[in-house]
Each structure stands twice: as structure tokens, then as C-alpha cells.
Amino acid sequence: MEKSLTPHGHEAVHPPTTTGEDHRKVLMWLFLASDVLFFGSLIATFVAYAQRVPHTPLHEVFNIPITSWSAFVLLMSSVTMALAVWSAHSGKMGLMRIYLLATVLLGVHFLADQGYEFYHFTLDGFTPRVNPVGSAFFTLTGFHGAHVTVGVLWLFSLFLASFRGGITPKNAIWVEIAGLYWHFVDVVWIVIFAVVYLIGASFY
Amino acid sequence: MAQRNETMEPTREVHKAGPKTCALVAVVLAVITAIEVGLFPGYPLYTEALRPVLVPLFLLLGAGKFALVASFYMHLKYDTPMFAGIFAFGMTVGASIVISVIQLFRHFHF
Amino acid sequence: MAVSAGTLRRPAEGGLWSTVWEWLTTVDHKRIGLLYFWTVLFWFLLAGVEALILRLQLARPDAGVLTPAVYNQLYTMHGTLMVFLVGTPAASVFANMVLPLMIGARDVAFPRLNALSYWVFLFGGILLNAGWLAGGAFDVGWTGYANMSTRPFTQSIGANFWVMGLIVLGLSTMASAFNFLVTIINMRAPGMTLMRMPLMVWALTVVFILVIFAFPVLTVALIFLWFDRFYGTRFFDVAAGGNVFLWQHLFWVFGHPEVYILILPAFGILSEVIPTFSRKPIFGYSTMVLAMGAIAFLGFSVWAHHMFTTGMGPVGNFAFSLSTMLIAIPTGVKVFNWLATMWGGRIRWRVPMLFAGATVLLFILGGLSGMMHASPPIDSQQQDTYFVVAHFHYVLFGGLVMAMFAGVYYWLPKLTGRLLDEGLGKWHFWLTFIGFNLTFFPMHILGALGMPRRIYTYPAEAGWGGLNLLITIGAYILALGILVFAYNLLRSLRKGEPAGSDPWDGRTLEWSIPSPPPEYNFEEIPVVHGRDAWWEQKRQRRVAPVGGGSNGDPHAPGEGHQPGPGREVIHLPKPSIIPLVLALGLAVAGVGTIYHPAVIALGLAITIGAIVAWAIEPPLQGAVHSKE
Numbered sequence: 001m002e003k004s005l006t007p008h009g010h011e012a013v014h015p016p017t018t019t020g021e022d023h024r025k026v027l028m029w030l031f032l033a034s035d036v037l038f039f040g041s042l043i044a045t046f047v048a049y050a051q052r053v054p055h056t057p058l059h060e061v062f063n064i065p066i067t068s069w070s071a072f073v074l075l076m077s078s079v080t081m082a083l084a085v086w087s088a089h090s091g092k093m094g095l096m097r098i099y100l101l102a103t104v105l106l107g108v109h110f111l112a113d114q115g116y117e118f119y120h121f122t123l124d125g126f127t128p129r130v131n132p133v134g135s136a137f138f139t140l141t142g143f144h145g146a147h148v149t150v151g152v153l154w155l156f157s158l159f160l161a162s163f164r165g166g167i168t169p170k171n172a173i174w175v176e177i178a179g180l181y182w183h184f185v186d187v188v189w190i191v192i193f194a195v196v197y198l199i200g201a202s203f204y
Numbered sequence: 205m206a207q208r209n210e211t212m213e214p215t216r217e218v219h220k221a222g223p224k225t226c227a228l229v230a231v232v233l234a235v236i237t238a239i240e241v242g243l244f245p246g247y248p249l250y251t252e253a254l255r256p257v258l259v260p261l262f263l264l265l266g267a268g269k270f271a272l273v274a275s276f277y278m279h280l281k282y283d284t285p286m287f288a289g290i291f292a293f294g295m296t297v298g299a300s301i302v303i304s305v306i307q308l309f310r311h312f313h314f
Numbered sequence: 315m316a317v318s319a320g321t322l323r324r325p326a327e328g329g330l331w332s333t334v335w336e337w338l339t340t341v342d343h344k345r346i347g348l349l350y351f352w353t354v355l356f357w358f359l360l361a362g363v364e365a366l367i368l369r370l371q372l373a374r375p376d377a378g379v380l381t382p383a384v385y386n387q388l389y390t391m392h393g394t395l396m397v398f399l400v401g402t403p404a405a406s407v408f409a410n411m412v413l414p415l416m417i418g419a420r421d422v423a424f425p426r427l428n429a430l431s432y433w434v435f436l437f438g439g440i441l442l443n444a445g446w447l448a449g450g451a452f453d454v455g456w457t458g459y460a461n462m463s464t465r466p467f468t469q470s471i472g473a474n475f476w477v478m479g480l481i482v483l484g485l486s487t488m489a490s491a492f493n494f495l496v497t498i499i500n501m502r503a504p505g506m507t508l509m510r511m512p513l514m515v516w517a518l519t520v521v522f523i524l525v526i527f528a529f530p531v532l533t534v535a536l537i538f539l540w541f542d543r544f545y546g547t548r549f550f551d552v553a554a555g556g557n558v559f560l561w562q563h564l565f566w567v568f569g570h571p572e573v574y575i576l577i578l579p580a581f582g583i584l585s586e587v588i589p590t591f592s593r594k595p596i597f598g599y600s601t602m603v604l605a606m607g608a609i610a611f612l613g614f615s616v617w618a619h620h621m622f623t624t625g626m627g628p629v630g631n632f633a634f635s636l637s638t639m640l641i642a643i644p645t646g647v648k649v650f651n652w653l654a655t656m657w658g659g660r661i662r663w664r665v666p667m668l669f670a671g672a673t674v675l676l677f678i679l680g681g682l683s684g685m686m687h688a689s690p691p692i693d694s695q696q697q698d699t700y701f702v703v704a705h706f707h708y709v710l711f712g713g714l715v716m717a718m719f720a721g722v723y724y725w726l727p728k729l730t731g732r733l734l735d736e737g738l739g740k741w742h743f744w745l746t747f748i749g750f751n752l753t754f755f756p757m758h759i760l761g762a763l764g765m766p767r768r769i770y771t772y773p774a775e776a777g778w779g780g781l782n783l784l785i786t787i788g789a790y791i792l793a794l795g796i797l798v799f800a801y802n803l804l805r806s807l808r809k810g811e812p813a814g815s816d817p818w819d820g821r822t823l824e825w826s827i828p829s830p831p832p833e834y835n836f837e838e839i840p841v842v843h844g845r846d847a848w849w850e851q852k853r854q855r856r857v858a859p860v861g862g863g864s865n866g867d868p869h870a871p872g873e874g875h876q877p878g879p880g881r882e883v884i885h886l887p888k889p890s891i892i893p894l895v896l897a898l899g900l901a902v903a904g905v906g907t908i909y910h911p912a913v914i915a916l917g918l919a920i921t922i923g924a925i926v927a928w929a930i931e932p933p934l935q936g937a938v939h940s941k942e
């Protein structure tokens with residue numbers, strides 16, 4: 001049998017769980033639900049300030065075409081991620097690697113876009129230090145970027161582990177929970193894109 | 205070693221969100237995104253008449269994408285309701301707090 | 315091969331160093347529970363000493379014991395410690411000590427994560443307090459109101475340690491909460507349905523739910539403050555358009571759920587101790603569960619009652635006043651149920667029950683004063699006076715700490731195998747109870763007279779001198795009670811009467827196994843057929859508790875503990891030093907944010923290294939207990 005990540009055949013010795021679900025998957029869902037409040041507080045702060053505080057006009061600094069493209073890129077990375085999870089469960093390891101790598105590359109693309117965007121915003125005088133809205137914007141999108149970075153590293157390490165036999169259908173759960181995390185980061189961006197970019201630049 | 209596990213026995217999860225579903229959802233997601241961007245002031249779908257409903261429209265479209273990703277890609281549609289419940293609890297508490305804080309700052313505190 | 319049952323007190327095989335190493339690498343929830351317990355006790359004593367110094371200063375008008383600057387640091391750190399290093403971890407203390415035992419589990423879902431939570435808690439606590447050594451502690455109150463806490467108004471380095479310490483502590487609290495929630499969801503013994511769980515488990519469930527949704531909000535507020543102080547962002551910079559109410563909202567969105575995080579473990583303890591010593595099942599089990607569920611939801615809807623005087627307008631004040639009064643209903647339901655449980659019961663007034671009974675009494679008083687400031691017009695008189703100080707000490711000391719004493723007398727013997735002394739316990743109880751009321755009751759009056767909170771002194775003409783002296787005397791009586799407790803604890807470790815497996819004729823599963831329990835807790839995973847599972851089992855099968863009666867030797871594994879034929883193979887989690895290293899990395903990075911980026915890099919390097927090692931290290935060790 002393939003060597004799993006846990007030499008003792010981790011799954012085998014654990015008594016079945018009460019709900020029948022894997023501990024790690026339950027943990028991930030709890031974490032994601034909790035992270036909603038983290039991003040919620042950041043978004044609330046941004047909107048609370050954007051609606052009242054004098055600040056840099058957002059429609060002048062935001063570059064909607066570029067952000068739309070990177071939002072699309074991240075959305076498509078969710079598609080490849082979902083396919084990676086499906087491949088892992090189907091036992092198609094080769095395919096899974098391709099999709100994992102595609103997800104990683106799309107994620108890196110998104111991060112590069114964000115770097116580009118941040119750079120140009122600061123050139124235009126929109127910085128974390130200029131006013132509370134700038135602080136809120138960079139903190140919110142920055143923490144989102146940090147989440148993406150963690151996801152990229154995680155998925156890439158799964159990609160590498162798959163060559164050493166670390167990923168088998170038996171522990172496809174690793175791909176699945178990394179996938180949950182990745183999709184969550186994507187849905188957070190869906191909200192940020194709508195609220196911060198589209199609504200923000202339409203009205204402020 | 206790598207060769208040996210190229211194809212292996214599938215798990216019981218395999219019926220969840222296969223390539224067909226994934227692709228279909230992807231198309232819908234892309235279309236909604238195109239509509240969102242199109243509605244942005246100055247872009248083809250936008251008219252001045254839409255301005256008063258622009259906020260709810262963007263929120264609605266965003267929520268649609270959110271729901272699609274959560275139910276299909278995150279398997280909430282297939283998995284035990286427990287996961288949906290956990291997530292829904294967080295979303296409910298989160299959304300109510302976000303909305304209250306925004307409203308409080310809109311009407312008071314300045 | 316079988317391991318001896320008394321793992322918690324097993325004499326070290328390889329001398330002192332190997333004992334120390336065992337504790338540093340432990341992933342056993344019972345040991346981690348003891349580590350938490352001693353650490354929390356230490357912070358409790360430190361915060362208590364801080365309070366005693368404060369009281370010396372306030373004993374007389376115009377006293378000069380402390381400078382105003384030191385006074386501010388002392389009350390700030392006293393409050394911060396009591397809330398974040400005593401009250402908040404109370405859930406982790408008791409969850410580690412007994413939660414897996416109560417649900418019939420062999421350990422928690424993620425033993426290494428559990429160890430990580432503890433070590434992060436330890437280092438976070440040290441970080442939080444480090445300001446004292448680095449040149450002065452934080453001094454704007456445990457609520458850390460911005461912009462008072464931003465750099466232009468508070469230059470002290472203690473503020474930096476406070477912010478970093480709380481961020482790090484939040485990580486520990488959340489990690490612990492995730493871990494126990496998964497444990498509760500996924501590791502209950504067969505037959506232990508949700509509505510059969512002991513109420514302590516329910517209470518902790520609600521605490522952990524509140525933690526995972528409330529702490530992220532605090533973390534965000536702290537991050538804003540951190541960025542403002544360190545990197546020049548302008549969240550709370552009023553000149554740039556920042557708004558100080560942002561901090562207040564985020565802080566209290568966290569803060570009110572936090573008070574339930576603090577009090578619910580106490581509710582859980584009461585709901586176990588009272589039925590056991592009244593020899594009756596709890597009255598109204600399902601309403602108790604429902605009440606806690608309501609608290610979990612409503613707890614997030616009342617935060618702005620801490621902000622009635624900030625100009626939220628009549629609508630805002632009305633809404634938050636209403637929700638605050640609503641949340642008192644489920645709380646009241648619980649009080650009635652405890653009283654109904656005692657009603658007609660054959661109550662044994664042992665020490666845990668004394669503390670539990672007193673808790674109910676004191677909590678009623680604290681709840682009533684809470685109800686009073688739920689009304690905005692009344693609150694605008696009481697806000698920032700000693701009346702509020704009286705309120706929260708009645709709920710926090712009278713409610714939480716008194717209940718924790720009950721819990722310690724009740725459950726600590728399960729882990730140490732030795733009872734605390736009953737006579738000393740009564741001294742502890744009466745000194746504490748009398749001292750407490752002498753200390754905190756007069757504060758209601760002082761508050762009504764208008765004495766503001768957080769002041770370092772007051773003029774003689776105010777006429778507050780007499781009551782303040784009384785309060786200080788009460789505080790020292792209270793302190794005497796705590797000293798007796800500390801002595802009782804230490805004494806019990808060596809000379810305590812052996813507890814036996816079931817010293818109180820308990821109702822729940824933890825009393826079905828020896829004290830201290832074997833590493834793997836349950837020889838065989840129990841099957842549960844109803845509430846009060848162990849009472850049921852005792853009644854129906856008339857089984858004697860394993861490990862002997864109350865006179866049994868706690869070191870001797872009981873009859874039922876020799877692995878017999880047909881026993882299952884138990885794989886125990888493998889001890890690991892990685893959690894400690896990872897926690898250290900986080901703490902070093904935290905210190906780095908205050909001093910130098912190079913130190914951040916070092917801390918992160920340690921952290922990342924530890925994460926990689928964690929992923930590679932096998933989590934389980936071989937079978938310890940197999941068929942022979």
C-alpha cells in the first residue's frame with residue numbers, strides 16, 4: 001500500500017466519529033465560519049468610514065478593468081480547485097496534480113495583480129496612511145491577500161506531496177479541506193469585489 | 205512510486221460536483237461577473253435610471269455568486285446540513301453585525 | 315503491555331529532567347488541563363495582589379501609596395489579567411480537565427493543537443505582562459479605548475505589549491475553542507446524543523461557539539490599534555477623520571459575548587455540582603439547554619448597552635436596551651432551575667456545594683444590578699461609577715470565581731487522585747464569602763453617591779472615606795481566604811485524602827474511571843443510555859466504581875484495568891515538543907513587532923519550521939495496550 005502521511009494508517013485506528021465526518025473537515029468549517037467575522041469586521045470598518053469620512057475619491061484610484069480581471073482569475077481558480085478535489089476523490093492523481101498546479105498559478109496571478117494595483121494606488125496618493133479609508137482598504141485587501149498567500153503555499157505543498165505518494169484517494173480529504181479554504185478565500189473576494197470596488201467606486 | 209497511484213479506487217465522495225457541474229457553474233459565475241462589471245457606471249449595461257438600485261443589484265449578484273460557490277464547489281449542497289448550519293450561523297451573526305455597525309455609523313456617531 | 319493507571323502522578327522513571335520533558339511534550343488533555351490550572355492560578359494570584367495594592371491606596375482619602383501613573387497601570391493590568399488570563403481560559407481549564415471524560419472520549423480531536431493552545435496561552439500571558447519589566451505597563455483600562463490607547467496619547471511600551479499579548483492570547487483561545495468544538499461534535503461515546511450531554515458540556519459548547527465568533531472581532535480591533543501605533547495608519551486618528559466609536563463598537567461586539575464566555579463555565583459547574591449534592595437530576599434540562607442557546611444568539615445583539623451615553627440616538631438606545639432586557643430572561647430561567655433542583659433535595663453541604671450555593675446567591679445580585687443599567691436613563695447615572703464596578707464584580711467574582719472554586723474542589727481530585735481538605739475548605743469559603751460581600755457590596759452605595767471608577771484618590775470632603783476603608787478591610791479578609799485555598803491545594807497534593815474514583819456519588823461518566831484516570835481515560839468506551847449516565851449505570855447494574863471505593867489507593871490500577879482478552883488496541887497521541895516550539899516562534903515574532911523586524915523574521919522562521927515539522931511528524935505512537 002502507498003505510504004500515507006501518517007505511517008500508522010491514521011484513519012484505520014481512529015474509532016469512527018460521532019457524525020461520520022472527518023475531524024479535519026469539521027475543524028475547517030468551524031474555522032471558516034469564524035473567519036467570516038474577521039472579514040466582516042474589516043468590511044464593516046471600510047464601509048462605515050467610506051460613507052462618512054472625507055477621503056481620496058475611490059472612482060479615481062480604482063482600476064475597474066484590472067480588478068475585474070483579477071476577480072475573474074480568482075473565480076476561475078475556484079473552478080480548477082473544485083476539479084482538483086473531484087480528481088482526488090476519483091483517484092485520478094495525474095489530473096489532480098494538473099488542477100492543483102493550475103490553481104496555484106491562478107492564485108499567484110491574482111497576487112501579482114494585487115501587487116500591481118497596490119503599487120499604482122500608492123503612486124496616486126492612496127495609501128494606508130493617507131486617511132482612515134485608505135487604512136481600512138489596505139488592511140482589508142491586505143489580509144485577504146495574506147489568506148491567498150497561505151492558500152497558494154498550502155496547495156503547492158500538496159502538489160509536491162502528491163509526488164511522494166502523500167496524497168491518495170484515502171486521504172483526498174487533505175485536498176478537500178484545502179479546497180474549502182481556497183473557495184472561502186474566493187467568496188470573500190466576491191464580496192469585497194462587489195462592496196468595496198463596484199459599490200465603492202460607483203458612489204465614492 | 206508516483207506512477208503507481210496515477211489512478212486509484214474512487215471514494216464515496218466522487219459523485220459530488222463532477223467536471224460537468226463544475227463547468228456549468230463556472231459559466232454562470234463568469235456571466236454574472238460580466239453583468240456586474242457591465243453595470244458599473246459608464247459601462248454598457250449601466251443607465252442613470254439604475255443608480256438608485258445599483259447597491260442592491262451589486263449585492264444581489266455578489267450573493268448569487270457566493271451561493272453558487274458555496275453550494276457546489278464547497279459541497280454544501282451535497283454534504284451534511286451540519287456544515288451548512290455552521291457556516292450559516294457565522295454568516296447570520298456576521299451579516300447582522302456588519303449591517304448594524306454600518307447603519308449606526310451612517311446615522312449617529314459623526 | 316499495559317501502562318500504569320496513575321499517569322498523572324507517575325513517579326518519573328528518569329529523574330527530574332525526564333519529568334520536565336514529559337510535561338513540556340505532553341499532549342494528554344488531563345496534563346494540559348493541570349498546566350492550564352496552575353498557570354491560571356498564578357495569574358489569578360498576581361492580579362489579586364495588584365488589586366490589594368490598589369485597595370491600600372484607596373483606603374484613605376488623599377493617600378499617597380501610589381502615584382496616579384502607577385495606579386492606572388495597576389488597575390489596567392488587574393482588569394486585563396482577570397478577564398483574559400483568568401476568566402477567559404476558565405473554559406479551557408475545565409474543558410481540558412473533564413470534558414473528554416464527561417463525553418466518554420479518550421482525548422481531544424487534535425491533541426497537538428491542544429498543547430499548542432496551552433503554550434501560546436502561556437507565552438501570550440508573559441508577553442501581556444512584559445510591559446512591567448520593559449518600562450511600564452499599559453494604563454488606559456482593560457477596555458483599551460482608542461484613541462486614548464494610540465501613540466500620541468499613550469507612548470508607554472506597555473501598550474505595545476498589551477496589544478501584541480492580546481492578539482497572541484486570542485489565537486490560543488480560538489485554537490482551544492475549535493479543538494473542543496470538534497471534540498464535542500465528533501467524539502461523543504455511543505449513545506451520548508446532544509440532549510444527553512452533561513450541562514457542563516453544553517455550557518462549554520456555547521462558550522466555544524461564542525469564542526470563535528467573538529474573538530475575530532477583537533482581533534481586528536487590536537490589529538487596527540497595532541497598525542495605528544506601529545505603522546502610522548489612521549483608524550483612530552480623529553484629525554484625519556477617524557472615529558473613536560469604531561473601537562468601542564468592535565470592542566463591545568466582542569465584549570458582551572465575552573461576558574458570557576466568562577460566566578457560562580460557571581453555569582456549567584453549577585449545573586453539575588448542584589444536582590450531585592442535591593441528589594436529584596437537574597430540574598428542566600431542556601430549558602437549560604435552550605436558555606444557553608438563546609444566550610449564544612442574543613449575546614451578539616446587546617453590545618451597545620456599554621455605549622448608551624455615546625449618542626446613539628433614541629432608536630439605538632431603545633433597541634439595545636430591549637435586547638439587553640431580553641437576554642436576562644434565559645439567564646433568569648437558569649437561576650430558577652438551580653433553585654428548583656435544590657428544592658426538596660437532600661442537600662449535602664460539602665465544600666463544592668457551599669460555593670455553588672453562594673454563587674447562585676451572588677449572581678442574582680449581580681444580575682439585578684445588570685438589569686438596572688440595561689435602562690439607558692438609569693445607566694447614564696451609573697456609568698463609570700463604582701456601581702458598575704460592584705455589578706461586574708458580583709457577576710465575575712461572585713459568579714465566575716466562586717463557581718470555579720466549586721469546580722476545583724469538585725473535579726481537581728479526579729486529576730490528582732486526592733481530595734482537598736473539607737475543614738480548610740470551609741475556612742476558605744467563609745472568609746471568601748464574608749470578605750467578598752464586605753468588599754463589593756458597599757461599592758453599590760459609593761456608586762450611588764457618585765464615586766467615579768478608575769480614580770486614584772478622592773478628597774476627604776467627599777465623605778467616601780468610611781466605606782472605602784471598610785472595602786479595603788474586606789479585600790484583605792478575602793485575600794486571607796484565598797491564602798487558605800492556596801495552602802489547601804498544596805497540602806492536598808501530598809497529604810490529601812485519596813479520592814477514589816467516585817468521591818461524591820457522581821452522575822457523569824468521569825466518575826466511572828479511576829482518579830487519576832489512565833492516560834487513555836476509558837478502558838472501554840462506555841455506551842450511554844440516558845442522561846446522568848453514571849447514576850443510571852450504578853442504579854441499574856449496581857456496579858462498584860472501578861479503582862475501589864473512596865478509600866482505595868489512587869495509585870493502584872483497579873481490578874478492571876488489567877487488559878483482558880478482547881480488549882481493543884488503543885493508540886495514544888505521541889508526545890511532541892513541536893507545539894512548544896511553534897508557540898515560542900509566535901511569541902518571538904510578537905516581541906519582534908515591538909523591537910526589531912529582524913526578530914520578527916526569526917520568530918516567523920521558527921514558526922514556519924515548526925509547522926513543517928508538525929506536518930511531517932507522525933501524530934500517533936504505537937499501541938500501548940493491546941490484546942495479550
Ligand code: HEM
Nearest residue numbers: 573576577619620642681684685687688697702706709710
Ligand atoms: C442579567 C445579565 C446582565 C445584564 C443585564 C448586564 C448589563 C450590563 C450593562 C448594561 C453594563 C454597562 C454598564 C455601564 O458601563 O454603564 C454592564 C457592564 C458590565 N458587565 Fe454586565 N450585565 C449582565 C451580566 C453580566 C455578566 C454575566 C458578566 C460577566 C461575567 C458581566 C460583566 C460586565 C462587565 C465586566 C461590565 C463592565 C465593563 C466595563 O469595564 O465597562 N455582566 N453590564
Ligand SMILES: [Cu+2]
Nearest residue numbers: 569570573620
Ligand atoms: Cu454587556
